Amino acid sequence: MKPVAKLGTDVKAKxxxxxxxxxxxxxRQGVPERFSLILRGFDDGNDESSKNEPKE
Amino acid sequence: MSPNRNIREVMLAAVPSLRAFAxxxxxxxxxxxDLVQEALLRALANLSSFEPGTNMSAWLxxxxxxxxxxxxxxxxxxxxxxDGSYAEQLTFSPExxxxxxxxxxxEALKSLPPEQREALILVGAxxxxxxxxxxxxxxxxxxxxxxxxxxxxxxAEILSIEDTSDFGPDRETRAVVNSDxxxxxx
Numbered sequence: 537m538k539p540v541a542k543l544g545t546d547v548k549a550k551x552x553x554x555x556x557x558x559x560x561x562x563x564r565q566g567v568p569e570r571f572s573l574i575l576r577g578f579d580d581g582n583d584e585s586s587k588n589e590p591k592e
Numbered sequence: 593m594s595p596n597r598n599i600r601e602v603m604l605a606a607v608p609s610l611r612a613f614a615x616x617x618x619x620x621x622x623x624x625x626d627l628v629q630e631a632l633l634r635a636l637a638n639l640s641s642f643e644p645g646t647n648m649s650a651w652l653x654x655x656x657x658x659x660x661x662x663x664x665x666x667x668x669x670x671x672x673x674x675d676g677s678y679a680e681q682l683t684f685s686p687e688x689x690x691x692x693x694x695x696x697x698x699e700a701l702k703s704l705p706p707e708q709r710e711a712l713i714l715v716g717a718x719x720x721x722x723x724x725x726x727x728x729x730x731x732x733x734x735x736x737x738x739x740x741x742x743x744x745x746x747x748a749e750i751l752s753i754e755d756t757s758d759f760g761p762d763r764e765t766r767a768v769v770n771s772d773x774x775x776x777x778x
Contacts, residue, residue, distance in 0.1 A: 543741075547748045552716050554697040559717035562612035568625065571607050574632050575600045 599642075603635065606649040609718055613653060616713050617660050627663070631656035647724060653714070654728045700750040704743050711739035712747075 607628065614624035614631075634655050635642070642651055701709060707729075714725040715736070722740075726733040 543744050543748055548744060551712075551744050551747050554694060555701075555712065555717045557694060558698060558701075559609075559612045559616070559713065562615055563608040565608065565611075567604060567607045568611075570625070570629065571611075571632060572604060574629065574636075575604045575607075 599639065599648075602648045603632065603652065606652050607632075609649060610652050610656060613713065613718055614656055614660070616717075617657070617710070627656060627660055630659055634659065649718075650720065650724045650728055653718070653720075654730075657710075657728060697747075697751070700747050703750065704746055708739045708743035708746070711736050712743035715740050
């Protein structure tokens with residue numbers, strides 16, 4: 537495979553920044569209820585199971 | 593039979609990132625969530641194969657990626673991927689952000705070969721080391737490094753190029769290039 541040209545750290549940083557912005561948008565949505573129900577089951581009580589739900 | 597509470601809490605903590613990875617693979621939130629659900633159920637059913645003390649996220653990502661790949665292969669066989677529309681979906685969904693420059697970045701990301709995009713996301717966004725990403729993808733560390741480098745190189749090229757005439761990109765890339773992203777990003 538042909539080696540790729542070396543990229544400056546600022547280029548890498550800019551790419552990383554945009555990438556994380558897109559990614560973190562989704563991460564910030566938290567855990568949809570369907571997944572907390574799967575992982576905590578229905579027997580953990582309402583208080584706890586609602587802690588990690590998406591904000592909206 | 594139910595897994596202990598502690599492990600389930602660790603799994604839960606990994607879900608937001610797992611979900612972001614799934615969306616980056618599927619390009620469709622509903623399908624990504626189905627994939628996450630399938631991966632979690634698979635993980636719960638195979639908890640005995642998880643080695644305590646190892647990285648739970650990496651384990652879940654590996655399961656999810658394997659499920660996605662087998663689904664993708666199956667789907668390709670069934671649908672024959674009319675006009676490649678399925679492959680084109682393989683990126684973050686476009687409604688995530690209204691900011692133009694981020695949408696342009698997204699378009700550039702979409703134009704990457706899937707294995708390069710995946711490696712870049714695992715290392716650059718999910719926060720895995722090259723070694724962990726290699727284990728998740730079932731390939732050599734050097735392969736991951738090379739994919740990440742190529743992905744970055746290609747993004748840098750797409751997003752900074754000014755003259756489309758000597759580049760000869762496909763239509764999609766040209767649209768990104770024409771939008772003079774660089775001047776606004778810097």
